[in-house]
Amino acid sequence: RKEVEQDPGPFNVPEGATVAFNCTYSNSASQSFFWYRQDCRKEPKLLMSVYSSGNEDGRFTAQLNRASQYISLLIRDSKLSDSATYLCVVNLVATSYDKVIFGPGTSLSVIP
Amino acid sequence: GAGVSQTPSNKVTEKGKYVELRCDPISGHTALYWYRQSLGQGPEFLIYFQGTGAADDSGLPNDRFFAVRPEGSVSTLKIQRTERGDSAVYLCASSRGQASYNEQFFGPGTRLTVL
Numbered sequence: 001r002k003e004v005e006q007d008p009g010p011f012n013v014p015e016g017a018t019v020a021f022n023c024t025y026s027n028s029a030s031q032s033f034f035w036y037r038q039d040c041r042k043e044p045k046l047l048m049s050v051y052s053s054g055n056e057d058g059r060f061t062a063q064l065n066r067a068s069q070y071i072s073l074l075i076r077d078s079k080l081s082d083s084a085t086y087l088c089v090v091n092l093v094a095t096s097y098d099k100v101i102f103g104p105g106t107s108l109s110v111i112p
Numbered sequence: 113g114a115g116v117s118q119t120p121s122n123k124v125t126e127k128g129k130y131v132e133l134r135c136d137p138i139s140g141h142t143a144l145y146w147y148r149q150s151l152g153q154g155p156e157f158l159i160y161f162q163g164t165g166a167a168d169d170s171g172l173p174n175d176r177f178f179a180v181r182p183e184g185s186v187s188t189l190k191i192q193r194t195e196r197g198d199s200a201v202y203l204c205a206s207s208r209g210q211a212s213y214n215e216q217f218f219g220p221g222t223r224l225t226v227l
Contacts, residue, residue, distance in 0.1 A: 004154075087154050102156070103154050
């Protein structure tokens with residue numbers, strides 16, 4: 001099983017739609033979680049951190065379920081500019097390592 | 113302010129050659145990460161520096177890969193005896209501290225092609 005798995009996509013949705021992405025991780029010792037966004041042929045950029053209590057930033061809501069080792073990202077009222085690949089990121093930290101693990105990404109296309 | 117820069121932006125080399133990829137992090141960022149990304153995949157962790165030392169190099173695929181950060185700022189990723197399978201985009205990222213708790217800022221990457 002891969003350390004971080006995401007919905008394979010691609011997701012093709014009309015403008016204004018609500019779309020949800022899922023991410024699961026295998027290591028229960030994972031400590032912190034993020035969603036990054038990557039536009040085609042560009043570098044990844046932080047979208048938002050994911051907290052246990054859930055957090056919202058405008059149209060974006062992230063949720064973490066540690067018991068199920070599951071992270072989600074919800075995008076409401078999709079815009080054309082939301083088209084990108086969304087990367088789930090999990091951090092593992094211990095005395096002998098500090099590892100950042102990216103999921104394979106889920107591609108989103110918002111259609112006019 | 114200046115972001116993370118990487119040079120060269122593109123590198124084409126022949127199988128068996130040696131290459132060096134350079135990363136200039138954001139000034140003051142103590143943490144520096146190297147990743148490689150293949151088409152359709154997420155970035156794959158290679159190595160993490162905290163200051164001058166490699167805090168975690170467990171992602172380096174084999175002993176042909178080596179990275180240094182001698183003065184705690186610029187880092188160089190070195191690949192010996194390149195193979196076609198090394199072709200990928202190599203990304204560098206820096207952060208104020210450990211990426212566990214801090215946003216990573218990525219450079220534009222170096223696209224390496226091994227013929």
